[in-house]
Amino acid sequence: MEYNVIYKMPDALSKKPFTYCPGCHHGIVHRLVAEVIDELGIREKTIIVAPVGCSVFAYEFFNLDGTVAPHGRATAVATGMKRANPDLVVFTYQGDGDLAAIGTAETIHTANRGERVTTIFINNAIYGMTGGQMAPTTLLGMKTTTSPYGRSPEREGYPVHVCEILKELKGVAFLARTKVTTPKDVLTTKKYIKKAFLAQIKNLGYGLVEVLSTCPTNWGVPPIKAMQWLEHNMVVEYPLGVFVDKVGEDK
Amino acid sequence: MKRGYIEIDRERCKGCGLCINVCPQKIIRFSEQFNTKGYHPAEQYDPEGRCTACGFCYMMCPDVCITVYKIVQPVRGDAK
Numbered sequence: 397m398e399y400n401v402i403y404k405m406p407d408a409l410s411k412k413p414f415t416y417c418p419g420c421h422h423g424i425v426h427r428l429v430a431e432v433i434d435e436l437g438i439r440e441k442t443i444i445v446a447p448v449g450c451s452v453f454a455y456e457f458f459n460l461d462g463t464v465a466p467h468g469r470a471t472a473v474a475t476g477m478k479r480a481n482p483d484l485v486v487f488t489y490q491g492d493g494d495l496a497a498i499g500t501a502e503t504i505h506t507a508n509r510g511e512r513v514t515t516i517f518i519n520n521a522i523y524g525m526t527g528g529q530m531a532p533t534t535l536l537g538m539k540t541t542t543s544p545y546g547r548s549p550e551r552e553g554y555p556v557h558v559c560e561i562l563k564e565l566k567g568v569a570f571l572a573r574t575k576v577t578t579p580k581d582v583l584t585t586k587k588y589i590k591k592a593f594l595a596q597i598k599n600l601g602y603g604l605v606e607v608l609s610t611c612p613t614n615w616g617v618p619p620i621k622a623m624q625w626l627e628h629n630m631v632v633e634y635p636l637g638v639f640v641d642k643v644g645e646d647k
Numbered sequence: 648m649k650r651g652y653i654e655i656d657r658e659r660c661k662g663c664g665l666c667i668n669v670c671p672q673k674i675i676r677f678s679e680q681f682n683t684k685g686y687h688p689a690e691q692y693d694p695e696g697r698c699t700a701c702g703f704c705y706m707m708c709p710d711v712c713i714t715v716y717k718i719v720q721p722v723r724g725d726a727k
Binding site for chain 1: 648649651652658659661662663664665668669686700702703705706707708709710711713714715716717718719
């Protein structure tokens with residue numbers, strides 16, 4: 397009997413093994429971005445701007461040209477690239493410590509200017525690479541190495557909701573929050589990532605997709621339990637959905 | 648006749664178990680052997696041919712080590 401390959405590694409990923417921990421959702425999102433790039437046929441003119449964080453080597457894993465920006469400044473670097481070469485497709489891939497903490501100014505102003513760049517934002521509520529410190533997106537009561545008794549609103553303040561902040565800005569063309577814990581969510585996320593890229597290609601404005609992600613190592617739980625914890629806690633704090641969609645339903 | 652099967656890149660796999668958790672037919676398990684990184688990689692154990700090539704394992708695999716094969720359905724009328 398004859399068998400056809402129906403799912404395989406996308407061409408936009410290099411064959412290098414990922415350096416992420418077992419069960420980390422970075423890999424799923426990497427694959428989705430690569431699949432979208434393949435589907436849109438933009439691999440030869442796409443540039444990735446990697447952040448500082450666990451995904452600092454993201455440019456190694458993609459079969460794309462890319463660079464690394466200083467901590468938090470990925471959208472600023474992407475702005476320069478896009479303005480110098482408007483024909484290129486430029487996207488940044490950032491974590492919550494990068495985008496929501498040190499890069500708040502760059503993120504908000506890039507969105508407000510409506511730069512034609514795309515951002516994939518991985519929100520795992522913790523600083524992963526540096527060893528599990530408290531991030532701005534850490535949930536209330538969550539224990540991290542720098543909030544060992546749990547985050548309290550009096551001491552550390554409340555979690556930052558990036559999508560809710562950005563949705564009021566006029567330059568944003570696509571904005572959604574999603575997760576990748578089930579195959580259904582994976583397909584939804586892929587749709588959103590595609591729209592975020594189309595917002596840039598159609599010259600509509602800034603596109604951002606926030607993906608709620610697990611960090612089994614720093615949360616201190618096995619990968620499957622981490623996904624359940626995400627479903628029961630993070631989704632409650634960070635409601636999923638599309639906040640801004642100027643792209644529309646057509647392909 | 649098997650409707651589909653998967654291949655898992657043993658050296659890429661980190662044994663996180665997300666594919667085992669999501670498989671609707673429960674036909675993926677941890678291998679008893681180690682790979683060079685020291686993980687027990689996932690492997691398909693499907694003696695009854697229950698794999699439907701749904702691709703759930705591929706969608707959840709964070710290390711993109713799964714390739715899914717699906718049987719080519721003969722076009723009706725071509726069987727003669």
